[in-house]
Amino acid sequence: VSAPGPPAPPTPGSGPALGAGREFDAIRRWIGGDGDLPAEVLVGPGDDAAVLEGGWVVSTDLMVEDVHFRAAWLEPEEVGYRATAAALSDLAAMAARPVGVFVSLAWRRGEETSLDRVQSGVREAARAVGATVLGGDLSSSPGPGFLDVVALGRSDAPVLRSGARPGDVVWVTGALGGAAGAVRAWTAGETPPPSIRLAFARPVPRTDAALWLAGHVPLRALVDLSDGLAGDAGHVAAGSGVAVVLDAEGIPVAEGLADLTGGRAAALELALHGGEDYELCLVTGPDGVDVEAFRTACGVPLVRVGRVEEGDGVWLQTPGAPPERLGSGGFDHLAGGDP
Amino acid sequence: VSAPGPPAPPTPGSGPALGAGREFDAIRRWIGGDGDLPAEVLVGPGDDAAVLEGGWVVSTDLMVEDVHFRAAWLEPEEVGYRATAAALSDLAAMAARPVGVFVSLAWRRGEETSLDRVQSGVREAARAVGATVLGGDLSSSPGPGFLDVVALGRSDAPVLRSGARPGDVVWVTGALGGAAGAVRAWTAGETPPPSIRLAFARPVPRTDAALWLAGHVPLRALVDLSDGLAGDAGHVAAGSGVAVVLDAEGIPVAEGLADLTGGRAAALELALHGGEDYELCLVTGPDGVDVEAFRTACGVPLVRVGRVEEGDGVWLQTPGAPPERLGSGGFDHLAGGDP
Numbered sequence: 001v002s003a004p005g006p007p008a009p010p011t012p013g014s015g016p017a018l019g020a021g022r023e024f025d026a027i028r029r030w031i032g033g034d035g036d037l038p039a040e041v042l043v044g045p046g047d048d049a050a051v052l053e054g055g056w057v058v059s060t061d062l063m064v065e066d067v068h069f070r071a072a073w074l075e076p077e078e079v080g081y082r083a084t085a086a087a088l089s090d091l092a093a094m095a096a097r098p099v100g101v102f103v104s105l106a107w108r109r110g111e112e113t114s115l116d117r118v119q120s121g122v123r124e125a126a127r128a129v130g131a132t133v134l135g136g137d138l139s140s141s142p143g144p145g146f147l148d149v150v151a152l153g154r155s156d157a158p159v160l161r162s163g164a165r166p167g168d169v170v171w172v173t174g175a176l177g178g179a180a181g182a183v184r185a186w187t188a189g190e191t192p193p194p195s196i197r198l199a200f201a202r203p204v205p206r207t208d209a210a211l212w213l214a215g216h217v218p219l220r221a222l223v224d225l226s227d228g229l230a231g232d233a234g235h236v237a238a239g240s241g242v243a244v245v246l247d248a249e250g251i252p253v254a255e256g257l258a259d260l261t262g263g264r265a266a267a268l269e270l271a272l273h274g275g276e277d278y279e280l281c282l283v284t285g286p287d288g289v290d291v292e293a294f295r296t297a298c299g300v301p302l303v304r305v306g307r308v309e310e311g312d313g314v315w316l317q318t319p320g321a322p323p324e325r326l327g328s329g330g331f332d333h334l335a336g337g338d339p
Numbered sequence: 340v341s342a343p344g345p346p347a348p349p350t351p352g353s354g355p356a357l358g359a360g361r362e363f364d365a366i367r368r369w370i371g372g373d374g375d376l377p378a379e380v381l382v383g384p385g386d387d388a389a390v391l392e393g394g395w396v397v398s399t400d401l402m403v404e405d406v407h408f409r410a411a412w413l414e415p416e417e418v419g420y421r422a423t424a425a426a427l428s429d430l431a432a433m434a435a436r437p438v439g440v441f442v443s444l445a446w447r448r449g450e451e452t453s454l455d456r457v458q459s460g461v462r463e464a465a466r467a468v469g470a471t472v473l474g475g476d477l478s479s480s481p482g483p484g485f486l487d488v489v490a491l492g493r494s495d496a497p498v499l500r501s502g503a504r505p506g507d508v509v510w511v512t513g514a515l516g517g518a519a520g521a522v523r524a525w526t527a528g529e530t531p532p533p534s535i536r537l538a539f540a541r542p543v544p545r546t547d548a549a550l551w552l553a554g555h556v557p558l559r560a561l562v563d564l565s566d567g568l569a570g571d572a573g574h575v576a577a578g579s580g581v582a583v584v585l586d587a588e589g590i591p592v593a594e595g596l597a598d599l600t601g602g603r604a605a606a607l608e609l610a611l612h613g614g615e616d617y618e619l620c621l622v623t624g625p626d627g628v629d630v631e632a633f634r635t636a637c638g639v640p641l642v643r644v645g646r647v648e649e650g651d652g653v654w655l656q657t658p659g660a661p662p663e664r665l666g667s668g669g670f671d672h673l674a675g676g677d678p
Contacts (some may be wrong), residue, residue, distance in 0.1 A: 054393030062476035143482020
């Protein structure tokens with residue numbers, strides 16, 4: 001096994017350890033330079049969510065029409081459901097139990113009849129994981145619709161991105177690339193097959209899976225897949241000061257995705273760089289996980305996708321070739337392109 | 340003293356006690372009907388902020404370009420400052436000490452150069468009250484800019500809207516109507532005088548005042564003035580099951596506002612119904628407050644503006660006439676009009 005790179009350099013400064021990308025650069029500039037965190041904030045910027053004294057876990061997720069979705073792709077209920085599920089997924093990424101959500105919602109003027117349907121989708125996503133809608137703010141919008149969901153959860157032992165060590169094993173839940181496949185089909189003027197469409201419209205926050213894992217397995221690192229496996233594994237690599245080597249043949253792609261995209265290689269590209277699957281990526285020690293017990297308890301597969309080595313960055317291993325370094329290549333929400 | 344109305348009817352259902360208005364109806368529909376709050380949520384929807392086990396206080400505030408402000412009115416720093424100050428004002432309204440903010444920000448495509456300036460305004464408002472920017476989310480917007488600010492604070496004894504009793508006294512900090520006066524001038528194509536402009540662009544969250552009051556005076560109820568004094572006093576009246584009778588002659592209006600609007604009556608109208616002053620409205624027992632000590636400690640006036648009686652709603656007392664019932668008449672952010 002070849003080492004994928006030189007040892008990681010010392011962590012620069014005290015800013016949040018995020019992977020590469022323009023959006024993360026902007027977030028780093030913003031929240032960097034404020035000095036120390038308040039003592040009652042146990043985990044600050046740079047992980048999936050913040051952790052407060054008392055075990056409260058807080059995350060926000062912003063969804064903008066014509067950036068993150070198009071109205072023509074989704075029913076109004078799905079807009080509300082998806083934005084809420086995305087925020088709840090950040091709690092799962094900390095192994096936190098969801099308690100409630102606050103939702104700030106601005107909706108296109110003249111389309112107030114669909115507002116109730118958006119709100120009903122918010123409620124449905126919250127209820128599905130035992131959370132309550134605790135409050136929010138409403139406005140009309142003179143332009144695109146916009147939802148910002150704050151998810152609040154609780155954990156005595158949140159799982160961060162920073163504990164992966166060389167020799168550890170990397171896993172993902174479910175199958176990847178479906179949400180990006182649906183976007184690809186829509187933007188090409190096609191209709192995605194139902195299961196691929198649902199991967200975008202109705203992502204399931206892996207709350208149960210995260211709580212099961214936290215109760216049964218010593219987890220070294222945990223993130224949810226919002227930026228694509230390459231991008232999110234990059235957050236683990238940066239947060240832990242290690243390299244993540246992904247096994248190209250082991251990465252599970254969504255059912256039907258290879259048919260839709262014209263082959264396994266294109267499907268793998270979406271799994272690595274497409275984003276918004278809201279599955280979990282976790283790192284365990286070399287002893288791994290009882291995948292059968294996990295599947296029985298949680299109803300979703302858990303698949304080994306790679307290993308942790310000394311070094312930095314994310315690498316893709318294909319049979320008979322040296323590991324290839326991956327750029328983050330996730331969707332950049334500041335780039336201004338359409339989704 | 341005439342009683343301003345019949346005794347309050349029994350509180351209907353268990354929904355949040357908000358005043359009148361279409362925006363509040365929509366919020367009621369949304370968050371009503373979810374049954375009981377989780378046990379670890381001590382105060383839920385219907386007050387200025389939610390209160391969590393452990394004394395965490397959480398509030399969100401949404402600001403939409405061309406609904407809540409226009410880009411031509413404000414420097415980018417002021418957009419960030421104002422949105423953050425508004426969210427922090429909700430913490431002051433609970434007598435909570437600010438700890439941090441999360442900011443979700445979508446900014447017009449092609450105007451990314453002003454993004455840093457918006458973020459700098461966010462940081463300035465947070466730092467001014469000892470809070471840290473703990474995280475957030477960034478996106479481009481294909482339409483108007485949006486900011487959603489989540490403020491997190493801490494309080495061992497948050498002050499709600501529900502403790503006012505007949506015989507109590509109603510007070511406000513500062514002077515009212517300035518922010519609405521600035522909007523009125525701008526929409527008429529005029530330039531508001533500097534102090535009136537600043538009331539809109541640079542509202543000061545009354546954090547210090549709220550903490551001083553909570554430490555020195557038994558507060559029966561506390562809200563911040565975001566919907567206009569009539570609307571926010573209506574929240575106190577609804578939350579406490581009482582009538583609030585305001586003394587028309589006692590209500591302090593912003594300096595220069597009467598000149599700008601053509602007289603005291605028009606200025607009073609803005610103070611009652613204009614909104615977004617972000618001053619505090621508080622209710623004390625009949626013993627009141629040492630206003631000189633308050634002013635010395637907090638650098639802002641505290642003025643007696645009315646009393647609490649049996650009944651419901653908000654009433655305006657003018658000399659020599661019976662009290663007149665006020666509609667909420669605050670700005671309705673669902674109505675779709677320009678600000």
